[in-house]
Amino acid sequence: MPEITVDALVKTFGDQRALDHVDFTVRDGELFTLLGPSGCGKSTTLMSIAGFQQPEEGRIGVGEETVFDAARRIALPAERRNLGIVFQSYAVWPHMTVYENLAFPLKVRRLKRAEIRARIAETLELVEMTPYEKRYPHELSGGQQQRVALARALVYSPAVLLLDEPFSNLDAKLRIRARSWVKDLQHRLGLTTIFVTHDQDEALSMSDRVAVMSAGEIQQIGTPEDVYQRPANRFVAEFVGRVNLIEGVVAGVDGGQAVLEVDSGRRLTVRAAEGARVSDRVTVVVRPEAMTLLATGDTSVNGTNTWDADVHAAAFLGDHYEYELEAGSVQLIAQSPRRVDGPRIRVHIPGDACSVVE
Amino acid sequence: MATTSYPSPAELPRPRPSIVPASLLQWLTWALVVTLVLGPFLPLAYASIRDRPLYEAGGTFTLEPYRELFGDRAFWQAWWNTLQFAALTTTMAVALGAAVAILCTRTDLPGRRALSKLVLLPLLLPSLGMVLGWIAVWGEGGYVTSFFNQRLHIGVPAIDTIFGMALVEATRLMPIAFLTCQAALVRADSSLEDAARSAGASPLRVLRSITIPMLRPALLNAATLIFTLSIAVLGIPLLLGVPNNIQFVSSYLYTLWTNASSPDPGVVSAGAMFLLAAATLLLLIRNRLLGAEARFVSVGGKASRIALLSLRTWRWPLAAAITLYLVFTTLLPILGLALMSFVVFLTPLIAPWDLLTWSHWQMLDDGVFRNSIRNSLIIAVVGAVLATAFVALATLVAHRSTFRLRGSLPFMMLYPRAVPGIIIGIGFFWAFLLTGALGDWFRNSIWGIMLAFCIRNLPLAYIVMYPTLARIGEELDRAGRAAGAGWWTTSRRIVLPLLRPAMFAAFILLFVELLNDYDPAVFLVKPGTEVMGATMLSQFIQGAVGPVAALAMVQVAVTVVVLAIGAKVFKISTTGGHDA
Numbered sequence: 052m053p054e055i056t057v058d059a060l061v062k063t064f065g066d067q068r069a070l071d072h073v074d075f076t077v078r079d080g081e082l083f084t085l086l087g088p089s090g091c092g093k094s095t096t097l098m099s100i101a102g103f104q105q106p107e108e109g110r111i112g113v114g115e116e117t118v119f120d121a122a123r124r125i126a127l128p129a130e131r132r133n134l135g136i137v138f139q140s141y142a143v144w145p146h147m148t149v150y151e152n153l154a155f156p157l158k159v160r161r162l163k164r165a166e167i168r169a170r171i172a173e174t175l176e177l178v179e180m181t182p183y184e185k186r187y188p189h190e191l192s193g194g195q196q197q198r199v200a201l202a203r204a205l206v207y208s209p210a211v212l213l214l215d216e217p218f219s220n221l222d223a224k225l226r227i228r229a230r231s232w233v234k235d236l237q238h239r240l241g242l243t244t245i246f247v248t249h250d251q252d253e254a255l256s257m258s259d260r261v262a263v264m265s266a267g268e269i270q271q272i273g274t275p276e277d278v279y280q281r282p283a284n285r286f287v288a289e290f291v292g293r294v295n296l297i298e299g300v301v302a303g304v305d306g307g308q309a310v311l312e313v314d315s316g317r318r319l320t321v322r323a324a325e326g327a328r329v330s331d332r333v334t335v336v337v338r339p340e341a342m343t344l345l346a347t348g349d350t351s352v353n354g355t356n357t358w359d360a361d362v363h364a365a366a367f368l369g370d371h372y373e374y375e376l377e378a379g380s381v382q383l384i385a386q387s388p389r390r391v392d393g394p395r396i397r398v399h400i401p402g403d404a405c406s407v408v409e
Numbered sequence: 410m411a412t413t414s415y416p417s418p419a420e421l422p423r424p425r426p427s428i429v430p431a432s433l434l435q436w437l438t439w440a441l442v443v444t445l446v447l448g449p450f451l452p453l454a455y456a457s458i459r460d461r462p463l464y465e466a467g468g469t470f471t472l473e474p475y476r477e478l479f480g481d482r483a484f485w486q487a488w489w490n491t492l493q494f495a496a497l498t499t500t501m502a503v504a505l506g507a508a509v510a511i512l513c514t515r516t517d518l519p520g521r522r523a524l525s526k527l528v529l530l531p532l533l534l535p536s537l538g539m540v541l542g543w544i545a546v547w548g549e550g551g552y553v554t555s556f557f558n559q560r561l562h563i564g565v566p567a568i569d570t571i572f573g574m575a576l577v578e579a580t581r582l583m584p585i586a587f588l589t590c591q592a593a594l595v596r597a598d599s600s601l602e603d604a605a606r607s608a609g610a611s612p613l614r615v616l617r618s619i620t621i622p623m624l625r626p627a628l629l630n631a632a633t634l635i636f637t638l639s640i641a642v643l644g645i646p647l648l649l650g651v652p653n654n655i656q657f658v659s660s661y662l663y664t665l666w667t668n669a670s671s672p673d674p675g676v677v678s679a680g681a682m683f684l685l686a687a688a689t690l691l692l693l694i695r696n697r698l699l700g701a702e703a704r705f706v707s708v709g710g711k712a713s714r715i716a717l718l719s720l721r722t723w724r725w726p727l728a729a730a731i732t733l734y735l736v737f738t739t740l741l742p743i744l745g746l747a748l749m750s751f752v753v754f755l756t757p758l759i760a761p762w763d764l765l766t767w768s769h770w771q772m773l774d775d776g777v778f779r780n781s782i783r784n785s786l787i788i789a790v791v792g793a794v795l796a797t798a799f800v801a802l803a804t805l806v807a808h809r810s811t812f813r814l815r816g817s818l819p820f821m822m823l824y825p826r827a828v829p830g831i832i833i834g835i836g837f838f839w840a841f842l843l844t845g846a847l848g849d850w851f852r853n854s855i856w857g858i859m860l861a862f863c864i865r866n867l868p869l870a871y872i873v874m875y876p877t878l879a880r881i882g883e884e885l886d887r888a889g890r891a892a893g894a895g896w897w898t899t900s901r902r903i904v905l906p907l908l909r910p911a912m913f914a915a916f917i918l919l920f921v922e923l924l925n926d927y928d929p930a931v932f933l934v935k936p937g938t939e940v941m942g943a944t945m946l947s948q949f950i951q952g953a954v955g956p957v958a959a960l961a962m963v964q965v966a967v968t969v970v971v972l973a974i975g976a977k978v979f980k981i982s983t984t985g986g987h988d989a
Contacts, residue, residue, distance in 0.1 A: 103887055129890040130899075133423060136891040142884035146906045155902065156892035159424045200888075207893065208421055 053114025053210055054079045055100065055243060060109035062095055062267075069095045070106060071267040077211075078259075080241040082234065086254040087264035088290065093247045096264075097215055100245065101136055102129030113210055130159075135204030136213040139220065141196045143188040149175070149199050150184045156207040174206040177236070194225050201233070205240075212237070212244040218253060230257055251291045255279060263287045279338075285408050288336040295342075295383050297335045297405075301327055308402070311335065314380045320355055321405040333407050341404035344374065344387040345397040357399040424893035431896035435812040442803050445864050446821050449836025450685065456839050457678035474675035484680065487661040490571060490650075491640050494657065497575035498582065498639040503632050505579065506586025507624060509731060514594040515602075515620060516718040519728045525591065526976075528731070531739050532584035533918075534968055535925035537644045537942050538961030541949070542742025543568060543577050544648065545749045545958070550756065552748075553741060569653040574645050580738040582638060586631040593627035594620070612718040626698075633695040634826075637688055641829030643928040648949060658684055659831050663931065666835075678839070681832045692827035696820075743965060749958035769955035778960060780937065781944040785924055786967075788859040788940060793919035796863040797912050800870035805900050808878055809886060819871075826868035830928030837861040838932045855938045861929040866922045870915040877911035878904070917975035921968050 055077040062070040070092045077083040085093035098104040100111055102118065105126055111119040113134070118127045144152055150171060157167045175181045178198040188196055197217060204212060217233070218226045234257045237244050248254055254261050255275040262272045263286075271283035282288035285296070299311030299319060309323035311333065321335055343352060347359070360378040372390050376383040376398060385398055456462070460471040478484055512518045513525040531539065546553045547568050557565045567573050601623070605615045646660035656664070662680045669677070720727060749755045752764040772778055800822065807818035825833065841848035841857055851857035881904060889899035905912075927942020934943045941960055949957045 101887075101891060103890070128895070129887070130424060130893050130895050131426065132891075133893070134891055136888065138884040138888060140882055140884050142882060142888040144885060144888070144903055144907075146903075155889070155894070156424075159893040159898065160422050161425070162421070203888070203892065 053116075053243060054081075055083075055211055055245065056110075056112040057096070057100065058110040058112075060096065060099060060106045060111070062092075062099065062104065062106040068267045070099070070109075073109070073264075073267070073269055075262055075269060075272055077243055077245060080243055081259045082237050082244045082246060082257060084246045084248060084254045084258035084261045085264055086248060086251060086261050086291070088249055091264040092267040093249075093264050094215060095267075097213055097245060097247045101134055101213055102127060102132050133207075133210050134213055135207070135209035135211070137197070137200045137204050137215065137217045139216040141193075141200040141217075141220075143191075143196050143199050143203070145188050148185050148187055149180065149191075149202075152188075152199060152203050153206045156203065160207060170206055174202045177205065178202045193221055194229060197221065197229065201236075205242075210243070212242045214244065214246040216248055217246075218248070219250070226253075233257070255291070263290060265290070280404075281406050282336055282408060285334060285336075288406075288408055293339055293384065295337045295339065295385075297337065297381055297383075299333060299335065301329050301331045301333060303329060309407075317358055317379050317381065318356075319400065319405065320402050321407060322403065324407040327407070335405045336408055337400055337405045339373070339384045340371070340386040341401060342383070342385040342387075343399040343401070344385055344389075344391040345399065346391055347393060347395055347397060349397060352399045356402055357397055360396055360398045362394055362396060424895075427895045427897060429897070431810070432812065434897060435806045435810055435815075438799075438803050438806045439812065439814055439818065441799075442818060442821050445860070446824055446867070449833060449840045449861075449864075452839035452843050453678055453685075453832070453836040454682055457675055457682045459675055462675070474679035477676050478679045478683070483656065484658075484661060487656040487658045490655055491657045491659075494571050494575050494578070495636050495639040497572060498578045499632050499636045501575060501579035502583040502635050503586045503628055506583045506588075506631065507590045507621075507628060509583075510587045510590035510594060511616070511620065511624075512727060512731070514591055515616070516720050517724060518720060518731075519724055520732075521728075524728070524731055524735075525587075527735055528587055529584045530735075531581050533921055533972060534739070534743075535942070535961060535964040536581055537648075537925070537927055537945050538746060538964050539581065539739075539742055540577060540644050540648050541749070541945075541954075541958055541961050542744075542746035545745030545755055546741045552745060552755075553737070569649045569655075571650075571655060574649050574655075575639075577649070578639050578642060578645055582635045585635055585638075586628070589627045589631040589634075590624055593624055597623050616718060629698055630695065633691055633698065637691045637695075637827050641684070641688065641831070641928075643829075643831055643931070644946065647946060659829060659928070662831060662835075666932065678835065681829075681835050684829055685832050688827045688829060688832075689824075692824065746958050746961050746965070750955060750962050752955070754955070766955075769959040772956040773959055773963065777939050777944055777948075778956060781939040781941045781960065782963060784855045784858075784939060785941040788855055788862060789920045789924040792859045792863045792923045793916050796867060796870055796919050796923075797916045800867055800915065801874060801905060801908060801912055804871060804874050804878055805904060808875070809883070809900065809904060810896060819875075822871040823868045825865050828865070830865055830926070831932065833861055833865050834929035834932035837864075837929065841933075852933070853935065853938070855940070858930050858933050858938060858940055859923070861933060862923045862926045863919075865926065865929055866919055869918050869922060873915040873918060874908060874911045878908060881907050913978065914975070917971060920971055924967060924971075925964055 057073060057075050060070045060073040061068070073092065073096055075083070085096055087093045095104060099106050099119070106119070106121060108121045109119070110117060110121070113132065117123075117125055118132050119125060144155070147155065153171045153174060154167050157170060162170070171184075172181070175184060178201055180195065180198050180202060183191060183195060183199075188199070191199065197220075200217070214233075218229055221229055230253060246254075246257065255278075258275055260272060261275055261278050263270045263278060265286050271278055271287045273281070273283075278287060278291055282291065288294045288296070297313060297319065299313040301309050302312040302318065303310045304323050304327055307323055308320055309327050311319045311321065313319055319335060324333070327333070345352060345357075358378040358381075360376040360383065363375040363377055365375075366373045367390075371386045371388050374385045374387065374391070374396075376385055376396075378398060383398065457474050458470050458472065459468045460473060461468045509524075509528055513521040513528075518524070545551055547565070548554065549567065549569070554565050557563045566576065568577055602615050602619050605619045606612070610618065641659060642657070643659040643663060646655065646657035647663065650657060651660055651664070658680070662677050662684070665674065665680070666677045745755075748761055750769050752761050752766060754764065755761075773782065803818055803822060806812050807815050807822070837857065837860065841852040851860060885907070886899050886904055889903045890896075894902065925942060927940070927946060930940050930943040931946060934940065941964055945957045945960050948960075
């Protein structure tokens with residue numbers, strides 16, 4: 052399976068930049084996710100790779116082959132890029148049976164009847180849809196249509212697989228099942244895959260690597276853990292999961308550690324960002340579930356980064372409790388697996404769970 | 410499971426690009442649309458600035474035709490008449506169409522579903538035949554007129570005045586306003602009206618403050634279209650106005666053409682250019698007023714959820730009023746036409762059974778009448794098939810391709826709708842004259858007339874097909890492209906099969922329109938190439954009323970049967986749109 056290289060794509064709609072020098076490389080066999088809010092350029096990127104949109108600048112390569120290069124005026128039409136794609140609407144052709152849907156790309160490639168039959172049988176088995184061969188799309192459920200769409204994208208052994216928000220039309224339970232099923236299939240086939248979604252849970256649970264996009268630019272590329280635990284900037288931190296933002300001034304730098312003055316009486320010791328200097332204003336990101344909540348008298352955790360806080364609201368959410376806290380001038384949201392009583396509690400913010408962003 | 414059996418991509422051949430590149434096909438389609446739609450107007454413009462007919466040798470450029478035209482007081486009188494007529498027609502048709510549309514979609518009017526289909530009929534029935542029917546029952550000495558005048562002593566407006574002619578035309582064009590308003594009402598979110606009611610407004614207040622203001626774009630849209638169509642109408646002034654010495658622009662040009670001492674005078678071309686400019690201006694104004702989206706109203710969609718306004722005691726009287734309207738404007742004229750075709754002459758003074766005769770119908774089996782029926786049927790079938798296929802292809806190029814000039818196609822395909830039929834006729838007349846052997850072949854066969862009819866009715870097929878195409882998700886063809894099929898294969902195997910219902914609807918509508926169309930043909934007919942509409946016009950002017958009525962009955966019968974079949978196979982009456 053080839054790797055995909057996307058080089059400095061630029062695309063404008065009217066006077067709006069949809070893509071602003073988008074660069075990334077998808078490694079062989081990897082599931083690579085483009086994550087971002089609607090209008091961030093993720094779908095435009097995918098459609099540019101598929102050949103349905105033409106960027107003004109940049110280059111797209113699939114393996115050895117250049118499928119698009121603005122400078123050299125190369126733009127292979129979509130039908131000659133040999134990519135498999137699953138659309139948000141599935142786009143299963145309603146006037147063809149499941150079998151005919153799968154046969155279409157093979158007929159276009161002029162395969163012999165017997166070979167078409169064999170390949171379809173094999174692919175339908177792969178997606179566990181063999182009994183539905185003769186059905187029309189309207190006789191299938193949403194989840195089944197999705198499997199047909201996937202089978203149709205796989206049946207001709209495309210070089211890469213592109214998934215455009217394929218789960219957004221499924222209901223919540225089915226979506227989680229489909230996720231792990233698709234991930235498993237992708238892994239077994241070793242297919243280089245680009246996946247577009249606005250759902251952070253999907254992105255985190257399925258991807259080998261995630262590219263977070265906003266306003267036509269890539270904000271961060273990294274493993275799901277990287278993106279979640281070490282967000283590169285405020286946007287990534289806020290978009291991927293819930294987050295507390297704590298602002299402070301660097302009071303001292305000592306080795307790998309920096310001490311921030313958050314307000315009078317509250318200090319926070321975190322890993323120092325590179326080039327951090329005294330009296331810089333910085334923002335610290337910390338996830339609600341990374342904090343530890345303690346009863347007022349509990350001293351099981353040492354005093355560094357432990358503040359007293361007032362409880363404003365508490366909610367029971369089944370598998371955890373969620374608290375809205377106020378520690379001096381700082382508002383915090385914290386999660387705890389255990390219930391902590393009292394109008395006043397202690398909150399511990401582990402220094403290595405904090406990341407400093409611009 | 411097939412963990413290792415997944416074949417590597419190298420095993421499959423790449424799809425081969427098709428032999429004929431898609432761009433060639435797209436270029437050809439575009440070029441053909443441009444040639445056929447704009448082609449006829451170039452020789453027309455040329456003819457209007459030459460000092461002698463184009464087929465005569467020599468000749469120089471001159472503005473004499475325009476000078477002559479603008480110096481003729483009758484020309485300006487004709488314009489004044491036409492504008493009065495068009496304004497009256499538009500006002501009546503829009504007011505009535507909007508009222509019926511509101512009643513049928515937003516109230517609990519009894520029978521509103523059936524009524525909303527029946528009110529469309531006048532638009533689809535042969536217009537020339539209907540004018541004859543009107544004359545039979547509403548004309549001076551017509552059945553209904555004399556009943557009202559002599560029995561009830563109630564005056565009835567004479568239909569050979571400008572107001573009377575506007576009344577006749579308004580009943581024909583009212584469905585356009587109805588369709589446009591109905592589409593707007595169905596699309597409009599009725600929760601807007603619910604919100605106003607919750608806020609304490611009475612149903613009538615809601616109608617006045619919410620519903621009608623929401624309709625404003627639709628009303629404007631319908632008004633400009635109806636105005637454009639009514640300045641071009643030929644049958645009404647020829648059959649009703651001219652006998653009463655009222656000329657419209659169209660009849661003025663027609664009379665000039667047929668009565669000219671030297672054939673094909675430049676002054677007619679000049680007049681046609683002037684009319685064309687006016688119609689084009691109206692189309693441009695209309696495009697400006699409307700967003701691109703609103704121009705392609707798709708009728709149908711979700712059925713209106715609620716009967717907002719309860720009519721209470723007015724329910725039945727209003728339903729009866731609409732029914733009576735249909736009886737007096739559609740049913741009675743058809744019955745009058747039928748009666749006219751079976752009696753020696755039509756008069757309320759003698760009982761019709763004393764005058765019964767088969768002779769009018771027998772005449773249809775002969776000569777010019779027989780030719781006309783045969784030619785019209787051939788034109789309707791062949792033309793509808795060809796035009797449907799062609800428009801489907803052009804619509805795909807316009808909306809589902811990356812062809813560079815695709816943006817010009819929608820305007821091009823809607824343009825003929827704004828062009829008066831007689832101008833298309835004169836334009837093709839000159840175009841055929843100037844294109845040598847090919848033109849001669851068109852000119853001397855029925856195919857020339859078919860071509861002119863087809864071009865005139867292209868917009869109809871386009872406005873039926875476009876909304877359906879817009880509803881076919883673009884991801885469906887993208888999936889085809891990604892699977893390795895080129896533009897043409899994707900179109901043929903995926904998009905066109907899904908477009909089939911709309912293509913069928915377009916075929917039915919085109920068939921009906923091509924069967925009944927007449928005004929482009931009056932300049933093109935020759936002995937042997939007669940079509941029904943043109944024959945009716947010329948025979949009526951010569952006084953052969955009975956056979957003309959019989960011929961009109963043939964048109965009505967075929968139209969009704971074909972529409973009924975169409976409605977049965979596909980719900981054409983709710984998707985057919987005369988609204989662009």
